[in-house]
Amino acid sequence: MANKINTFKHFLLILTMLISSFASFASEPTDNEPNANSTVSNEKVEDKVHEEGGFNAGKMILEHVADNHSWHLFGHISISLPVIVKTDKGIEVFSSSHFGHEGEEQYKGANYTYALHEGNVVVIDSQLGGIDEVATSSLSDFSITKNVAAMLFSMLLMLWIFLSVAKSANKNRGKAPKGLQSWIEPLIVFVRDDVAKPSIGKNYERFMPFLLTVFFFIWINNLLGLIPIFPGGSNLTGSISVAMVLAAFTLLITFFVANKHYWRHVFAMPGVPIPVLIILTPIEILGLFLRPFVLMIRLFANITAGHIISLAFFSLIFIFGEMNVGLGLGVSVLSLVFTIFMGALELLVAFLQAYVFALLSAIYFGAAVDEGHDVNHHHDHETVSAH
Numbered sequence: 001m002a003n004k005i006n007t008f009k010h011f012l013l014i015l016t017m018l019i020s021s022f023a024s025f026a027s028e029p030t031d032n033e034p035n036a037n038s039t040v041s042n043e044k045v046e047d048k049v050h051e052e053g054g055f056n057a058g059k060m061i062l063e064h065v066a067d068n069h070s071w072h073l074f075g076h077i078s079i080s081l082p083v084i085v086k087t088d089k090g091i092e093v094f095s096s097s098h099f100g101h102e103g104e105e106q107y108k109g110a111n112y113t114y115a116l117h118e119g120n121v122v123v124i125d126s127q128l129g130g131i132d133e134v135a136t137s138s139l140s141d142f143s144i145t146k147n148v149a150a151m152l153f154s155m156l157l158m159l160w161i162f163l164s165v166a167k168s169a170n171k172n173r174g175k176a177p178k179g180l181q182s183w184i185e186p187l188i189v190f191v192r193d194d195v196a197k198p199s200i201g202k203n204y205e206r207f208m209p210f211l212l213t214v215f216f217f218i219w220i221n222n223l224l225g226l227i228p229i230f231p232g233g234s235n236l237t238g239s240i241s242v243a244m245v246l247a248a249f250t251l252l253i254t255f256f257v258a259n260k261h262y263w264r265h266v267f268a269m270p271g272v273p274i275p276v277l278i279i280l281t282p283i284e285i286l287g288l289f290l291r292p293f294v295l296m297i298r299l300f301a302n303i304t305a306g307h308i309i310s311l312a313f314f315s316l317i318f319i320f321g322e323m324n325v326g327l328g329l330g331v332s333v334l335s336l337v338f339t340i341f342m343g344a345l346e347l348l349v350a351f352l353q354a355y356v357f358a359l360l361s362a363i364y365f366g367a368a369v370d371e372g373h374d375v376n377h378h379h380d381h382e383t384v385s386a387h
Helices: 002-026 042-051 057-065 133-137 146-171 180-200 204-226 240-257 260-267 274-323 325-369 375-386
Strands: 070-074 077-080 082-087 090-095 113-117 120-124
Touching: 057 274, 070 146, 082 120, 120 133, 146 180, 146 204, 180 204, 180 325, 204 240, 204 274, 204 325, 240 274, 240 325, 260 274, 260 325, 274 325
Parallel strands: none
Antiparallel strands: 070 077, 082 090, 113 120
16 A cells, blocks of 8 residues: 555656646747747746746745755745854854845854855855855754754654643543543554564564654654644655654664574574575675665655645646636646645655554564564565565
8 A cells, every 4th residue: 555655656746747847848938928039048037037026836845845944934934043053163053034034145153154055054255255165164053943943843742742641541541541542542552553563572562662752753743744834844754864863763773682593694594505695694784774774765755755746736826827827727726636635645644654664663673583483474574574
């Protein structure tokens, strides 16, 4: 089911790119426009369109998908976030509002003059006006960006949810769950009975804190990312750095809990001739790192692709609206239908990606602590992991 949804999303992503390319081609000057027969390059035409207030779909999509030093609300209204930089001259803290709404202004601090370049804080040479490469290379950015702020918010939300559920469970011990507990408790039981127990075995309880944390962290942030207004709209789980850290935790836990039977199968699989081991052992070692890498790419690519597809279809309303009013109205209905459909699909994907990440992590843990008594059970786990 998950593979079919991922394939369908990839097809939609390719289709969206083709439609957007057609829209960009169709929005070039026609014979009825003043510059139709001019020799102005395409780049200059695009620059002129943007200067005249034309809609830039690529910029809009990247602003919503990428991290930022401010949190956009609506129109020209944004929440300015603190910029914290450490240079060779000390630490400076200031508001991102000093960079302006479009991030094109410079800020003169106590030590250096700072600016944003491709979303990163850089040091400006006060004499030459360009980027000071030496000072920028020594700069460390500890800013509270949109993704960091979204992560802090989701952490507080999760603390409130689980403290409330724990309090309700203790209060209604022996009774049917009520309120928020009736929503969260079935999911906890689901992770325990359908993820941890079948994949890990009798020692599943020691891994439950991590599996529950990673499942709810991914699921809740996936849902928050689908909310177009504050405090949602952040592409946290679609950030490659966040996905990498989650996958790194899975890798480290696997290494720390792995028994000698696991390492023996990695470095010298029993019953395999030595000449074959020369080829097989490097593959097994590479597989140790490929598994969390696949976890990272799976989460990052699917969440980001979903946002891009939804925003691309939504952008078609404005792209065709600039070309022709009647055409814009017709395309807007189709775009709205596809956007709603993708939103509904993303609700399912939000849960599936959290489930798949927790399930594969549990399978890796189960293989690491397996004592080797049930060979078929071990091979079943490897088969599920490969899929």
